[in-house]
Amino acid sequence: LxxxxxxxxxxxxxxxxxxxxxxxxxxxxxxxxxxxxxxxxxxxxxxxxxxxxxxxxxxxxDVLARKTWTPNYLDHKSKKNAGNRNQYRMNDHHExxxxxxxxxxxxxxxxxxxxxxxxxxPSLHVIEEGALRGYVIVNLTWAGFQKQDYLDASRSVLTQTEQTPSEIYYSLPNQGEFDLREYELVHKQFFGSQLDESITFSKGSIYFSTSCVNSFKKITHIELLINPDQQTLVMRPSSKEKKSALRWVKAKGDQYYPKAINNKVFMPILFDLMTWNEQYKYRVKSIKRKNPSGEILIFDLREPEIIIPNESRHDVCNPETRPASKIKPLTSISSRSFVAYPAAWAEGFGSSLYADHQPPELLNLPRDVISDTQNDGKPFEREGEEVIDxxxxxxxxxxxxxxxxxxxxxxxxxxx
Known part of the structure; x- marks a missing residue:
């Protein structure tokens, strides 16, 4: 050419x-x-x-071959090849x-x-130092990234040990204390309340509870960060000037109320990362931490409440062992949906009283010292990959x- x-x-x-x-x-x-x-x-x-x-x-x-294909040899009408047939690309084919x-x-x-x-x-930014080291800043309007991009960005600043999901550590009762090893600390999700600070995800939207808004008084913009290996999400206050800032409230006079955020860019990535079902919604409760460096809400994505439409009840049943007609949910059923919990919780009501299930960020976030929760992220560059100049x-x-x-x-x- x-x-x-x-x-x-x-x-x-x-x-x-x-x-x-x-x-x-x-x-x-x-x-x-x-x-x-x-x-x-x-x-x-x-x-x-x-x-x-x-x-x-x-x-x-470059040259891309087989952009179109012919479904029917009788009429010879070509159609755009949207993955229907293999395509072949040759780089540097001509000047x-x-x-x-x-x-x-x-x-x-x-x-x-x-x-x-x-x-x-677009670029992904990852926190390099501080309590949120390894967290990737989420911008809900950036397209073109996949789950692996978030994983690679996070791992670029972490050691191999830090990339591994945190282990559960068990302690023993001290001498003279009651031995409560046979007791369990009940999952807080079983004590549902509208006063809980929570975030709800669907395949196309994010919704924060009113308690989240009340927790961050008079703050109109926030920033979301995710640690894809630890599977935790952090919410922190942000200035509206930041490109990653998200307006999450609507104002009526002096009062602020949660604003539903429609998003079809990051949600597919999150659902892919967590292997969640796109037909369901997932509600995750938060842990709040505040110290001189600022305040954040931490969401452990591994422990969601699963909101399932009533019409999908048959999909979560094993017809041989537990037909839908025999299902008796722990929660009351609304006209449209019911709440389920992770299958791993079926063996009990919680975790051992002596087990430490806290996200690792809590160990790095003492209440009385500055721990850099407001650090800015640095642009992620793949090792050995040429930066787009x-x-x-x-x-x-x-x-x-x-x-x-x-x-x-x-x-x-x-x-x-």
């Missing part, structure tokens, strides 16, 4: 403008004003046409028009734009102006 310089100038302008912050509609309007023609010879540009250029891998020198780094950056930006996020390129804003601005001026001169010559 050889480069058509006139078409290449248009492609470069499209990519440079998008990297600089212009949207597809704005780029299409600019191209219409410049009188540029599309690859098919049309002079009418649209956002969809611009999007097609931005996602075409040929512009960075590129734009750099691979710029192309990869644009794909990330497009993925973010679908989730309503515009602006800088895109064209700088200064160069983009210069190239955009140069290309536009050149195109205007060409248009004037054509008129003459």
């Amino acid at each position: 050889s480069i058509n310089e006139e078409e290449a100038a248009t492609v470069r302008l499209v990519f440079f403008m998008y990297l600089y912050g212009y949207g597809p509609s704005q780029i299409a309007e600019t191209l219409n004003q410049l009188g540029r023609t599309t690859k098919r010879g049309n002079q009418k540009w649209s956002a969809a046409t611009v999007q097609g250029i931005l996602t075409n891998e040929r512009h960075c020198g 590129p028009i734009i750099s691979r780094n710029d192309f990869v950056a644009v794909q990330h930006m497009i993925a973010n734009a679908r989730s309503g996020y515009r602006g800088t390129l 895109t064209t700088s804003d200064e160069v983009l601005h210069e190239q955009i102006n140069s290309l536009i001026n050149s195109m205007k001169q060409e248009a004037n010559k054509d008129v003459e």
Whole structure:
């Protein structure tokens, strides 16, 4: 394949403008004003046409084979290959028009734009020091990341031992004390109350309890952090200027109330990480810690209350040993759902009185000393992986102006 310089100038302008912050509609309007023609010879540009250029891998020198397939050999009508057949990609097949780094950056930006996020390129940030070392800051509008990305980011600052889920330590009664080894500390989830500080997850939303809002008095923005190996989530206050800040309340006068947060970006990652069923909701209670460095809420994701729709009751029953008609839930059933608990809890009502089940963060978070719970995260970079070094804003601005001026001169010559 050889480069058509006139078409290449248009492609470069499209990519440079998008990297600089212009949207597809704005780029299409600019191209219409410049009188540029599309690859098919049309002079009418649209956002969809611009999007097609931005996602075409040929512009960075690659070739993707089998983009379409023919389901029926009788009518020979082709359809877009959305995973129906294997595809084959060859990198560096021909001379590129734009750099691979710029192309990869644009794909990330497009993925973010679908989730309503515009602006800088996405990156995961991980806490490097302090009580929350190894926690990855969650931004619910960033797209393009998977479960493994969060795991890799967290593990990048942790030792092998720190990556392993914490063990349960058992102690013995001191001499002269009652021996209560046969007794259990009942799971607090069995004493449900509307006053509990909790967070509820569904496949597309997050909801905080009113008690959570009351616990963080007059705080309008928060930040969520996750330790994917320990399977714990932390909530801490945040300034609204942070890109990862989440407005979680709505105000009525001087009162604040929880705000349902619709999200389809991070929720699939969380459900994948915890192997949760997307048909159910999961409510997790918190442990609050406050000291001179600030206050946080810790949620142990391994101990959820599972809210199951009534119509799914048959799905959680073994018809041979426990038919649905014989199920008697521990909790009262509403008209729409009932509450279940992890299967591991079926053997008792709680844990040994002498077992330490606390998340490891509590051991690192003494109440009377500063322990850096408000540390900022550092950008995660994979070891051995080249950082995406895109064209700088200064160069983009210069190239955009140069290309536009050149195109205007060409248009004037054509008129003459």
